[in-house]
Amino acid sequence: MRFRRRLEEGKFALALEILPPQRPLPKVLLRRATLLGDAVQAVNVIQRPGRQSSLEASLHLQAAGIEPAWHLVTRGRSRAEVAADLRLAADGGIRQVLCILGDHTAQESSDPIAIRDAIALACEALGDGIVGATLINGSASSTRPSSPPAGTSTLGGVRSRWVRSRGSRVGRHAER
Numbered sequence: 722m723r724f725r726r727r728l729e730e731g732k733f734a735l736a737l738e739i740l741p742p743q744r745p746l747p748k749v750l751l752r753r754a755t756l757l758g759d760a761v762q763a764v765n766v767i768q769r770p771g772r773q774s775s776l777e778a779s780l781h782l783q784a785a786g787i788e789p790a791w792h793l794v795t796r797g798r799s800r801a802e803v804a805a806d807l808r809l810a811a812d813g814g815i816r817q818v819l820c821i822l823g824d825h826t827a828q829e830s831s832d833p834i835a836i837r838d839a840i841a842l843a844c845e846a847l848g849d850g851i852v853g854a855t856l857i858n859g860s861a862s863s864t865r866p867s868s869p870p871a872g873t874s875t876l877g878g879v880r881s882r883w884v885r886s887r888g889s890r891v892g893r894h895a896e897r
Contacts, residue, residue: 743772793819
């Protein structure tokens with residue numbers, strides 16, 4: 722994985738973030754994903770309502786030989802739904818996932834999954850893949866952790882993206 726290799730070498734890694742089309746349009750998706758050519762090491766595929774799903778788009782990119790970073794949105798989803806998507810992603814060869822709560826509104830699930838549990842499921846499903854997360858510290862909600870997963874540290878309420886590989890932190894990006 723080019724993205725992981727760059728991080729492990731201590732070099733700057735560049736990821737392009739794209740929005741999938743409203744419906745499956747392979748040519749549009751590929752054009753967006755190749756916008757910066759070989760300058761990027763990964764393509765983040767974001768999830769938005771009314772668009773092709775991030776997972777479906779990521780699977781298409783993976784099949785085309787482009788290294789996607791699938792955005793796994795947990796808001797409004799059950800543990801079983803998240804686990805099923807993770808199995809599909811792993812079977813499709815996706816090795817990078819970013820676990821996020823998501824900013825769109827969604828009807829709450831009867832069995833909501835906490836972000837830390839989604840991270841654990843993703844680490845298990847992807848084996849030697851890269852699992853990242855966007856955490857918002859200090860939240861009391863059952864779907865937002867009050868503290869990051871074991872093995873990570875807090876930044877005092879700063880929004881953080883944690884990148885983990887085989888249980889150890891590879892890198893961190895903080896946003897104020």
